[in-house]
Amino acid sequence: MWRPISSAPSGRNLELAVFDEDGQHALVFPCVKDREGWRDAATGARVDIRPTHWRDWKQGRAPANTGNSHPSQS
Template identity: 65%
Template sequence: MWQPISTAPFDRDLELAVMDGDGVHALVFPCRRILAGWTKSATNERLDISPTHWRTWKPDKTDV
């Protein structure tokens, strides 16, 4: 279930939802909240995004 972005925890892999002109989309990679915003979990690359919702990242069983 999606949660408001204001309640997103730190130090956990999260699935984020972002809005654009076509609607709401879930990002296809896990992200982490940091004090300055968001990073891509796998690379620690800083992301320039404004997500609207979050939920716990559940890795695809084929990824493990």
């Protein structure tokens, strides 16, 4: 279940939903929230994104494309 980004916890691997020119999509890699923003959970590299929703990252989860639908419907 997707949750609003305002409730995203720090220090956990999360799957994030973002908007781009093609609509809304889930990132294909886990991210971690820290005091400075978002980082790629695997590399620690800063990720310059503005996600709209989050859910726990499930190991082995196939990348989810939320298309143009609202993430809470996925």
